[in-house]
Amino acid sequence: MFKIFKSTKRLSREAKKIQREVFEKMLNLATSGFGLVAALAWNELIKELVNQYIKPVVGGASGVISLFVYAILITTLAVVVTVNLSELVQKKS
Numbered sequence: 810m811f812k813i814f815k816s817t818k819r820l821s822r823e824a825k826k827i828q829r830e831v832f833e834k835m836l837n838l839a840t841s842g843f844g845l846v847a848a849l850a851w852n853e854l855i856k857e858l859v860n861q862y863i864k865p866v867v868g869g870a871s872g873v874i875s876l877f878v879y880a881i882l883i884t885t886l887a888v889v890v891t892v893n894l895s896e897l898v899q900k901k902s
Contacts, residue, residue: 855882
């Protein structure tokens, strides 16, 4: 009888561990999904800024220049966000 109780208790612990892992994965997926949506929104904003403010200044042959400005803005934003998040994680540790 004691052996059955021990097995049941162990299975219960394993079930709780699996449930916690599933919730953690779901949280990670949801966070990643919202991060993607936010990144796409920033993408559209930066594209629109380039179209409205860079293209009129550069003129008709602005395709490559606009893409270059866009790439620089995206890279700068990515670096700033990554550095700030890294510092935040280090402070928490």
